[in-house]
Amino acid sequence: xxxxxxxxxxxxxxxxxxxxxxxxxxxxxxxxxxxxxxxxxxxxxxxxxxxxxxxxxxxxxxxxxxxxxxxxxxxxxxxxxxxxxxxxxxxxxxxxxxxxxxxxxxxxxxxxxxxxxxxxxxxxxxxxxxxxxxxxxxxxxxxxxxxxxxxxxxxxxxxxxxxxxxxxxxxxxxxxxxxxxxxxxxxxxxxxxxxxxxxxxxxxxxxxxxxxxxx
Numbered sequence: 632x633x634x635x636x637x638x639x640x641x642x643x644x645x646x647x648x649x650x651x652x653x654x655x656x657x658x659x660x661x662x663x664x665x666x667x668x669x670x671x672x673x674x675x676x677x678x679x680x681x682x683x684x685x686x687x688x689x690x691x692x693x694x695x696x697x698x699x700x701x702x703x704x705x706x707x708x709x710x711x712x713x714x715x716x717x718x719x720x721x722x723x724x725x726x727x728x729x730x731x732x733x734x735x736x737x738x739x740x741x742x743x744x745x746x747x748x749x750x751x752x753x754x755x756x757x758x759x760x761x762x763x764x765x766x767x768x769x770x771x772x773x774x775x776x777x778x779x780x781x782x783x784x785x786x787x788x789x790x791x792x793x794x795x796x797x798x799x800x801x802x803x804x805x806x807x808x809x810x811x812x813x814x815x816x817x818x819x820x821x822x823x824x825x826x827x828x829x830x831x832x833x834x835x836x837x838x839x840x841x842x843x844x845x846x
Contacts, residue, residue: 635811635845637838638662638691640821644672650680652825659834662689675710682711689713695743697721700728708736715740719747723756730761739763741797745770750783751790758792769800781813788814807837808844
C-alpha cells in the first residue's frame with residue numbers, strides 16, 4: 632500500500648489566515664485543499680498564492696462543480712490546481728468534462744460522493760470515465776446529525792477500482808488510523824488541525840498516526 636496522503640481542508644474565508652495556517656502545517660501535509668467557501672470568497676488569486684508558496688505540495692480546489700464541468704474547471708487547472716472536485720450528483724456528462732480538463736493539464740479529477748444516493752454505482756461509473764480520485768464525504772451538516780463516513784468508505788474501498796479513495800468527515804486523531812485501515816488513500820482533516828491550539832502540533836500528531844497505520 633502506498634503511503635497514505637494527508638489533506639488539510641483550508642476553510643477560513645480570511646486570505647491571510649488561510650496562507651498562515653498552510654505555512655504552519657506544511658511540514659506534515661501532502662495536499663492543501665482550498666475549501667468551497669474559501670475559494671468562493673477569495674477566488675483564483677488564493678490558488679495562485681498557495682501555488683507560488685508551496686510548489687512541492689499538491690493543491691486541491693474544492694469547486695464541487697455541478698454543471699459546465701470542463702469550462703468551470705479549466706481555469707483552475709491552468710492556474711496550478713493539481714486536483715479539482717466535481718459532484719457525483721452532477722451526472723456523468725459533467726463529471727466527464729472535469730476529467731477531460733484534468734487530463735489536458737496533467738492533473739486529476741476527484742468525484743465527490745456527498746449526497747449521492749447510490750455511491751457504489753457512481754464510483755464505478757466515474758472510474759469507467761477515467762476519474763482519478765473518488766471522495767467519500769460526510770458533509771458538515773450530516774456530521775452535525777451524527778453521520779460518519781466509515782461505512783461508505785468500506786463499501787467503496789472494497790470495489791477495488793483503479794482510483795484513489797479520499798475520505799472526509801470529522802476525522803481526528805482518534806479516527807485517523809481507522810480510516811487508513813478501512814482503505815483510504817487520502818485522509819482529509821479540517822477542524823482537528825485548524826481548530827487546535829497548535830495546528831502544527833495537531834498536524835504532526837495526525838501525520839505520525841497515519842504513517843504508523845499505513846506502514
